[in-house]
Amino acid sequence: MSPHAPVLLTEVLQALAPAAGDVIIDATFGAGGYTRAILATGATVIALDRDPTVQPHADAVANDFPGKFQLIRTPFSGLADAFSDTGAARLDGVVFDIGVSSMQLDQAERGFSFMRDGPLDMRMSDEGETAADIVNSWDHGPLAHIFKLYGDERQSGRVATAILRRRVETPFTRTLDLAEVVEKALGGRRGAPIHPATRVFQALRIAVNDELGELRAGLEAAEATLAPGGRLAVVTFHSLEDRIVKAFLTERTGNAPGGSRHAPVAVDTRKPSFTLSFKGAREAGEEERAANPRARSAKLRAAVRTDAPAWGRIAA
Numbered sequence: 001m002s003p004h005a006p007v008l009l010t011e012v013l014q015a016l017a018p019a020a021g022d023v024i025i026d027a028t029f030g031a032g033g034y035t036r037a038i039l040a041t042g043a044t045v046i047a048l049d050r051d052p053t054v055q056p057h058a059d060a061v062a063n064d065f066p067g068k069f070q071l072i073r074t075p076f077s078g079l080a081d082a083f084s085d086t087g088a089a090r091l092d093g094v095v096f097d098i099g100v101s102s103m104q105l106d107q108a109e110r111g112f113s114f115m116r117d118g119p120l121d122m123r124m125s126d127e128g129e130t131a132a133d134i135v136n137s138w139d140h141g142p143l144a145h146i147f148k149l150y151g152d153e154r155q156s157g158r159v160a161t162a163i164l165r166r167r168v169e170t171p172f173t174r175t176l177d178l179a180e181v182v183e184k185a186l187g188g189r190r191g192a193p194i195h196p197a198t199r200v201f202q203a204l205r206i207a208v209n210d211e212l213g214e215l216r217a218g219l220e221a222a223e224a225t226l227a228p229g230g231r232l233a234v235v236t237f238h239s240l241e242d243r244i245v246k247a248f249l250t251e252r253t254g255n256a257p258g259g260s261r262h263a264p265v266a267v268d269t270r271k272p273s274f275t276l277s278f279k280g281a282r283e284a285g286e287e288e289r290a291a292n293p294r295a296r297s298a299k300l301r302a303a304v305r306t307d308a309p310a311w312g313r314i315a316a
């Protein structure tokens with residue numbers, strides 16, 4: 001199993017600016033790369049992860065930083081409750097490093113990979129619907145919909161048809177079996193630069209873990225929970241996620257475009273709940289991109305909480 005190399009660590013620390021006495025939520029603990037760097041500044045870390053298998057990493061961190069660290073097993077949607085249960089008075093920073101970790105990808109038995117045979121699972125936690133449940137039970141329409149929407153698979157209907165045809169004879173249980181059926185439905189590899197099943201596997205992973213819904217819930221919870229002056233840093237790895245973060249920050253910093261003369265909209269009188277830490281997104285430099293392929297698609301956006309009331313739910 002390859003260790004998980006934290007992505008954009010220097011840039012994240014700069015945006016999060018943790019200091020002794022601060023309380024920071026690392027909402028995606030993983031192997032604890034960010035957490036350890038934050039703890040080294042003297043801040044206290046409340047870490048979250050929905051994956052029970054990160055526990056040994058958390059035990060090691062707790063051992064090295066006694067009294068300064070705790071791990072809470074919850075998805076982002078439980079962030080606000082988890083924070084309030086800790087009894088901490090003030091939250092100074094929240095960081096999200098969205099997506100799967102190298103540990104999750106590398107373990108065949110987690111079922112994320114179309115390169116290694118394993119059970120068709122893909123759950124980051126150990127609860128809820130698996131990828132096998134989805135491909136064996138969803139109708140053609142919803143299957144094709146997620147392949148298109150979450151995977152950008154142009155031949156989504158053709159893949160869904162092949163899946164439905166095959167599952168009548170034998171339900172899917174293994175990753176490589178599904179990868180082969182998808183590959184065949186798409187007419188083989190034909191020199192494609194990526195495996196033909198890449199997009200369908202990405203789509204299933206996003207659906208199994210409700211990754212986009214969770215991201216929205218996490219951003220809402222951060223807004224509701226951060227103290228004035230608290231910092232938010234979000235690292236994403238594909239455009240669907242980055243779009244959500246960008247739209248959230250554009251709206252909540254008061255920069256959403258108004259209506260035109262021809263299509264006026266009601267004037268938004270809400271005060272911005274965030275100010276941008278920097279314009280746009282920060283990306284990894286040449287050195288990090290060369291050393292860590294995962295860093296090549298990473299984008300960091302960051303903002304500082306104002307003292308205005310939270311705006312609440314993100315419009316879907």
Ligand SMILES: C[S@@+](CC[C@H](N)C(=O)[O-])C[C@H]1O[C@@H](n2cnc3c(N)ncnc32)[C@H](O)[C@@H]1O
Pocket residue numbers: 004005006007027028029030031032033034035048049050051054074075076077097098099100101102124214215
């Ligand atoms: C990319 S890894 C984080 C790596 C970490 N920054 C490090 O330096 O080791 C993402 C982690 O977040 C967890 N995760 C992803 N989505 C989550 C969610 N919605 N709720 C809770 N944990 C989540 C995953 O289980 C995984 O362990």
